[in-house]
Amino acid sequence: MAAYKAVCCCGALEVEAAGEPVLNAICHCDNCKRRTGSAFGWSAYFPEASVTVRGEVRIYAFEKPNTRQERSFCPNCGSTLFWRSSVIAGLVGVAGGPLVAGGLGEPTTSASEGSRCAWLDLPESWQRWP
Numbered sequence: 001m002a003a004y005k006a007v008c009c010c011g012a013l014e015v016e017a018a019g020e021p022v023l024n025a026i027c028h029c030d031n032c033k034r035r036t037g038s039a040f041g042w043s044a045y046f047p048e049a050s051v052t053v054r055g056e057v058r059i060y061a062f063e064k065p066n067t068r069q070e071r072s073f074c075p076n077c078g079s080t081l082f083w084r085s086s087v088i089a090g091l092v093g094v095a096g097g098p099l100v101a102g103g104l105g106e107p108t109t110s111a112s113e114g115s116r117c118a119w120l121d122l123p124e125s126w127q128r129w130p
Helices: 030-036 096-102
Strands: 003-009 016-019 023-027 041-048 052-055 058-064 066-073 080-087 090-096 109-112
Touching: 003 080, 003 090, 003 096, 016 041, 016 090, 030 041, 030 080, 041 096, 090 096
Parallel strands: 023 109
Antiparallel strands: 003 016, 016 052, 023 041, 041 090, 058 066, 066 080, 080 090
16 A cells, blocks of 8 residues: 655644545635646645644635635744645645655546636646546
8 A cells, every 4th residue: 555745834733644646636716826826726636534733733714605715834944844724624735746756646636627727738638627
């Protein structure tokens, strides 16, 4: 069984996920853009029971119509490593970038396509969500 580990910038917080992700996707929504400071967010989603957290965590939680989200980050360096959202209950989203060293492959899904930057080309084989 595969195991993936994400570590924050200072090394004080680790998230380990056992098994393959249920979903490996990038998202173009404004929320993900703000969270990452980039043109999209990259997330690998794992069943909650397969995720282990080591280290101190701070949580930023917010609610919007039809959704609640909790972002978990390192109190030392501020790296957001994982999150939970009521939209995909039972799954934990883990930042894709830190998982690459552990062998996480290419995303297969692009979410919030309507907010994708016009200059960003993606493989035609990826699944698209509006």
